[in-house]
Amino acid sequence: MLPWSAPLAGRFEELVVDSAVLRGNALGDPHERPIQVYLPPGYDEDESRRYPAIYVAQGYTGHIAMWWNRVPFRQPYPELADAMFARGEAPPAIVVLFDAWTSLGGSQFLDSPATGRYHTYLCDEVVPFVDERFRTLAAREHRGISGKSSGGYGAMVTAMLRPDVFGALATHAGDALFDVCHRADFPRRARQLRDHFGGSYKRFLAEFRKRTTPRDGDIELLEMYAYAAAYSADDDGTVHLPFDANGAVIPDVWQRWLDRDPVVMAGQERYAEALRSLRGVWIDAGKRDEYYLDLGASAFLDKVLAAGVKPPQLYFELFDAGHGGIEYRYPLALAWLSERLTP
Structure with missing residues (x-):
């Protein structure tokens, strides 16, 4: 495993979203937010081709620069995702790394008067920003959201709250079963x-x-x-x-x-209907999760099944790991989402 960065088969574009809804937020956090958009191999060769888009939410304390953190004997997620697409293990997709950090360490990807309108920012500003600048398949049937921990929470609740925007989700050890x-x-x-x-x-x-x-x-x-x-x-x-x-x-x-626990939400008919409408629901967690989010994953699974979502629309796995160091799982869900979001 190289201790330095690996060459990419695709490429990233780094831009800034000037958010109207985050301007003047209660914490005084920046309303101009970085965004990194991954364009898969072949994107520049065929200018007529359009791609599904998958948005990736970070866990608590996460900010966009941390995606590139490198630790011994492990590759960062952007390189893992690029290598997966380069090997042809999934249909190519645009991957969007967006920023929802706050000076409290995170927003939970919700609108709140105490932090800011991060749910609206994602759904009504970031998504149109990406669709306007890149060759996405700009419809919910071809748009997914994934994340780990608080990011997995964001994936679950965003897809339930706005099924008109996102048509699939993947949650890795997402916050759930608050009790x-x-x-x-x-x-x-x-x-x-x-x-x-x-x-x-x-x-x-x-x-x-x-x-x-x-x-x-x-x-x-x-x-x-x-x-x-x-x-x-x-x-x-x-x-x-x-x-x-x-x-x-x-x-x-x-x-x-x-009221904002994904397990409780999924048990309500309006959110159950949203889950049934999705093209894919991926749920996983480590069996030794220190925060018992494996139990949260199982409880969310129970509600998703009760809502009427079944395989192959649904994937569930408890794997042998804890809460940290599971970035190797992210490309697996990315490939699964890409397959379901590609026409």
């Missing part, structure tokens, strides 16, 4: 706040923003707040935590979180 993956953390976060920040998230955030590097426990606290900002913020931007000072659930706030 299992999130609720057990509430006492831990309450204890951290009590012991180090006087029980105050306001104090934590103020101190965190002054640090040159995060301390132990900072990212876990920030992540919980980012979720609350996405799931349980009022119209004026006030963020409500789903637990009290003792770590006990606050029922009405927790319900707001559950």
Whole structure:
């Protein structure tokens, strides 16, 4: 495995989306966002050919430059995807790496008055931006979305909320079954706040923003707040935590979180109808996932099956791994989506 970058058979174009809906967001985060668009081998040879497009969402704390991070003995996802297309293992597709980072570490790809309108940004700005500039097959039947962890969450909820835009999804260990993956953390976060920040998230955030590097426990606290900002913020931007000072659930706030749990959503007829309309639903997770997102994957599968989605429209696998280091799974889903989105 080369320790430096490999030559690409296709190519990437790097552009900037000037977002109207992110302008003036509550966090003051940039409204100009980078985007990287992968054009597969052969794109420049046949100017009449059009391609399906697959959008890829990142996990919590992910930003677009991190796609190219290189660790020993592993290739980054853009190279893995390019190599797959170069080997002819799937019909060629355009792959869109878009950015939905926030200064809280992520947006969960939802619209929120506390973070910004990232769902609208993706569906109503990024997608048209790509369709206008590249030879996509510009219809939901030929457009998919995939992601891992929070990105897998984004793939699930985006396809359910906007089946008019996306016609297939792939989720790798996506956040789901909140009762299992999130609720057990509430006492831990309450204890951290009590012991180090006087029980105050306001104090934590103020101190965190002054640090040159995060301390132990900072990212876990920030992540919980980012979720609350996405799931349980009022119209004026006030963020409500789903637990009290003792770590006990606050029922009405927790319900707001559950309303955005993919497992709960998929059990409702309007979202079940959206799932049935998709050309493909890929679900996977590692059997040793540290956040129990393998159980979330199984629970989401149960709801997808109950909605009437069956193989070959549906793919499910629990594989032998944890939550991290599973980028080798992404090209498998990319190929599967490309096959289903290609006319």
